[in-house]
Amino acid sequence: MKPLVSIITPMFNSEDFISETINSVISQTYTNWELFLIDDCSTDKTLQIVNQFVSQYPNIKLLKNDTNLGAAITRNKGIEVSQGKYIAFLDADDLWKPQKLQHQIAFMETQNCDVSFSSYEQMNETGKPLNKLIKALRELTYQKYLKSNYIGNLTGMYNVEVLGKIMVPNLRKRQDWAMWLMAIKKSGKPAKGIQESLAVYRVRKDSMSSNKINLIKYNYWVYRKGLGFSTLKSVFYMLGFLYEHFFVKSKLVIKV
Template sequence: MKSLVSIITPLYNSEAFILETINSVIQQSYRPWELLLIDDGSTDDTLKIIQPYLDKYSNIKLLKNKINSGAAVSRNKGIYAATGDYIAFLDADDLWKPNKLEVQIRFMETNNCDVCFSSYEHIDEAGHALNKFSKALKELSYTKLLKSNYIGNLTGIYNAKRLGKVISPNLRKRQDWLLWLAAIKKSSKPALGITESLAYYRVRKNSISANKWELIKHNYLVYHKGLGFSKMTSIYLMGVFFKEHFFVKSKQIQAKGER
């Protein structure tokens, strides 16, 4: 019997992209899975748009926050409700390739892997290719991940049957980085990366990844508030992050023709 995969997707005013995202899950060659949609107080037509899917598919479920609470609270609500052996994450504007779960679960079972991630491609808001490819490292230790977030959250999966439910600290931004740090630390084994591209990351104009100064600010909060390091240690680690992100991690992002 195949293992159940729980997929966690927070929603907030996601009407522009959510249908594509849900369809990319429905088209997965792997079964069984459950998709947990967590609405964080949407004020647009998101809930109206997803209702036909809720009516049709018993393995697509909706959870709701009482008030707008942020991505960490939404993800954690989904994690607590998940019943799968594996927990995966997919934001409401990103997409999976049809073989994503099949390739990744087979890889994890073959390699006795607790935490896994893959390469992915970048698209714009209209879904057009940006000719950029984020290449996954083949192995990722806690120490390496501490320097910069090398796991694209849309590709990450952890084995909840072995690790238990690893949750996100309650930070408004970059909480996914902290979750993967906690998962690798709990595993005591490195995360393993798949170099094949299995997903599409949508670059939004107002996203944190598109604003380098916002990225720096929130990364400092990861070190200081999320991990509890002193201000001096957090500043030192930000220096390490600068070096890693702008001189090492940038080499991971290639034009398609350079692969």
């Protein structure tokens, strides 16, 4: 039997995009999955929309926070109840291509890797393609990953049977980077990148990729709070990040 994949999707006031996101999971050519939609006290029509899917699909499950807890704790609630051999993440405004799970599971099973990710594309808030491809590195070591966030969270997947459940650190932003760092470190092997584009990331006005000041600020806190580095060590790595992000990683952004 094909291994079960647990998909974790936190939601907060996601009525504009959640249907499209869920449909991109339903459209997967790989069918052995469970989708956990965890609502962080939405005040719009998110729950009304999601309940329509829950009533039709037994493998789509809704969890609700009693109070607004933020993305990290919300993701962790889904991770805690997940039962899959693999855990993958999809935010409530992003999309997967139909072959995403099929190709990624086959890749992980044949390559014997614990953590994988893929190339992905970008679209704007209205869904218009930005004609940008973010190319995945073929291999990503822990030391390389410390320098910059090379894993698009919507493309990442890890093997729970090997690594156990990796919980997301309670950081306001960039908690996914800290989580993937922990996963790669625990694996002891490089993460492996799939060259094929398997997902589409929505760049919104409040997206980290659209605000360079916040990008720098929250990345610093990954070093300082997420990884527990000293102030001096955090500043040292932050300087390395600036070089890596703007002069090395930028070369992986390809116009298409």
